[in-house]
Amino acid sequence: MKKILIVDDSPTIRKLINFILKKKNYIVTEAEDGVDAMEKLINTKIDLVIADLNMPNMDGIELVKSLRNSYYHLDTPIIMLTTTKDEELKKSALEAGVNLFLNKPIQPNLLLYKVESLLAGGE
């Protein structure tokens, strides 16, 4: 099964996404910020990362930069969770290497569709 890492400082959002993904039998790991995520990803391959943009300690953009600098995560698909207030930051996130954005609140079916298509190698 495919392994997915959820990185968000909100336990409620992590729980929601975990619940949605587990229904499709994905193996889900959670991290509470970028630092926690990088610790959990040391020398480990993962199939897809879902990361919040706004987080303490290490935010989503810094996390994406770190991932793209790591041999193991050069091509790992990354979905970034954003709000409508984040418009200017999205450009930096894209430049850092985000594959696509999803706006909060999370729409379960859209999330699953995007995850499936990224894992299949599409957009």
Ligand SMILES: [Mg+2]
């Ligand atoms: Mg947040």
